[in-house]
Amino acid sequence: MSPSPASAAAMPLAAEPDDTEVEADEGVKGIEGLVVGSYCHDVLLRGDRVVGETLGGAAAFVSNVLDAASPADATLSVVSKVGPDFAYATAPAPARHRPVVCASSPTTSFHARFSSDGGEATAHAPDRQLRRVHACDPIYPSDLPDRRFAYGLAVGVAGEVLPETLDRMIRLCRAVLVDAQALIRAFDDGGAVRHVALEATPYARLLPRVAFLKASSEEAPFVGVEVARRRCCVIVTEGRDGCRLYWDGGEARVAPFPAVQVDPTGAGDSFLAGFASGLLWGLSAMDAALLGNFFGAAAVSQVGVPTFNPKMLQAVKQILDEKAIKRPCTRLNGNMFTFQRSNMHDVLHTSLQEVARLICEQKQASCPATDNGASSPATDNGDIRSLGDVNPLICLSQDAYKIIT
Numbered sequence: 112m113s114p115s116p117a118s119a120a121a122m123p124l125a126a127e128p129d130d131t132e133v134e135a136d137e138g139v140k141g142i143e144g145l146v147v148g149s150y151c152h153d154v155l156l157r158g159d160r161v162v163g164e165t166l167g168g169a170a171a172f173v174s175n176v177l178d179a180a181s182p183a184d185a186t187l188s189v190v191s192k193v194g195p196d197f198a199y200a201t202a203p204a205p206a207r208h209r210p211v212v213c214a215s216s217p218t219t220s221f222h223a224r225f226s227s228d229g230g231e232a233t234a235h236a237p238d239r240q241l242r243r244v245h246a247c248d249p250i251y252p253s254d255l256p257d258r259r260f261a262y263g264l265a266v267g268v269a270g271e272v273l274p275e276t277l278d279r280m281i282r283l284c285r286a287v288l289v290d291a292q293a294l295i296r297a298f299d300d301g302g303a304v305r306h307v308a309l310e311a312t313p314y315a316r317l318l319p320r321v322a323f324l325k326a327s328s329e330e331a332p333f334v335g336v337e338v339a340r341r342r343c344c345v346i347v348t349e350g351r352d353g354c355r356l357y358w359d360g361g362e363a364r365v366a367p368f369p370a371v372q373v374d375p376t377g378a379g380d381s382f383l384a385g386f387a388s389g390l391l392w393g394l395s396a397m398d399a400a401l402l403g404n405f406f407g408a409a410a411v412s413q414v415g416v417p418t419f420n421p422k423m424l425q426a427v428k429q430i431l432d433e434k435a436i437k438r439p440c441t442r443l444n445g446n447m448f449t450f451q452r453s454n455m456h457d458v459l460h461t462s463l464q465e466v467a468r469l470i471c472e473q474k475q476a477s478c479p480a481t482d483n484g485a486s487s488p489a490t491d492n493g494d495i496r497s498l499g500d501v502n503p504l505i506c507l508s509q510d511a512y513k514i515i516t
């Protein structure tokens with residue numbers, strides 16, 4: 112769908128709080144981002160069988176993409192909590208952005224169960240049932256650094272970003288992007304992830320001061336897109352179909368990229384970080400969503416937190432350098448966002464698509480025996496701890512194990 116004429120409208124940054132602590136530009140030095148949400152342990156199951164144990168948590172996926180794809184002058188602080196049992200302290204993302212270790216609570220842990228027949232996911236019925244097995248301490252406002260940031264990402268997975276913590280983020284950051292999973296998750300007695308209506312939560316009153324709210328198709332009905340879009344820009348991700356942006360007065364679809372999906376975990380997180388990176392490069396929201404789709408597709412092609420090929424990253428940055436239309440008013444650290452689809456949108460899509468196709472071809476070439484390619488489990492990817500014994504669903508590739516769906 113092409114954007115309505117209203118798409119050229121600009122949206123002001125998050126409104127300042129009533130008892131204004133922060134003047135819009137006061138104390139913001141350079142482009143420093145603040146990511147708030149805890150790392151976790153993910154256990155991947157097919158039916159009842161464990162097929163993978165990996166580093167998880169939106170903060171891990173998000174910081175991985177932001178570190179890789181942001182412009183060179185952008186920096187990042189991550190506020191994350193784990194327990195003394197945290198198993199991935201030396202994996203790249205936590206090694207770069209160290210979590211707070213809480214002595215008295217375990218690391219947040221999720222079991223992600225996929226159907227044993229490798230059933231096809233649809234946008235509204237994903238082939239993944241999530242259960243929270245352990246929950247670390249919440250992140251309190253006092254855990255946040257006492258300085259200003261150009262932008263912030265609230266990316267909790269287990270209810271750890273409290274309403275008062277999000278409120279504090281909004282006061283510290285000039286623009287805040289929120290993953291709906293941080294706001295609307297509830298957990299039943301067995302830990303199964305349920306959703307509650309955003310409107311019924313204390314987070315709802317903060318929406319007018321949020322810049323972008325991202326939800327998956329499964330979460331969108333709980334977000335209430337029609338109401339939420341009047342308060343901030345809502346982005347609904349639609350798996351392999353890409354995403355849609357909704358704002359007050361318009362909506363638009365942004366096309367996806369090809370991917371060989373081996374594990375859907377972290378696609379939404381990587382999307383949000385790719386989107387934020389696009390804004391940092393000076394893209395409009397519509398164009399930045401292309402970068403979101405690109406990194407969402409890259410995430411599903413590896414198990415756990417992906418390792419990006421440096422040549423791929425170099426190619427992406429070169430494209431952004433050449434194609435990004437640098438308008439100060441569209442920058443995340445500027446004053447306004449626009450939703451305008453730039454006249455470079457299609458060229459940007461085509462260029463990134465070529466890179467995505469190359470990744471797919473390399474993936475397929477590096478894992479040819481997809482029907483029964485089990486190899487001896489050994490990996491240099493520190494984000495993946497173990498993958499059980501030899502399993503016909505898994506084959507060894509150069510950079511990670513793949514779960515063959």
Ligand SMILES: Nc1ncnc2c1ncn2[C@@H]1O[C@H](COP(=O)(O)OP(=O)(O)O)[C@@H](O)[C@H]1O
Nearest residue numbers: 327348349350351353370372378379404407408
């Ligand atoms: N199979 C796929 N092929 C290509 N892109 C994908 C695929 N799955 C996800 N993506 C990308 O990742 C984004 C987020 O995926 P989605 O499944 O909607 O989120 P979540 O992980 O939160 O459920 C999508 O909008 C899309 O850009």
Ligand SMILES: O=P([O-])([O-])O[C@@H]1[C@@H](O)[C@H](O)[C@@H](O)[C@H](O)[C@@H]1O
Nearest residue numbers: 167168169221376377378379380
């Ligand atoms: O796959 P996705 O929806 O983007 O995000 C996932 C969370 O939903 C999940 O709770 C967590 O355990 C994963 O590590 C990942 O962060």
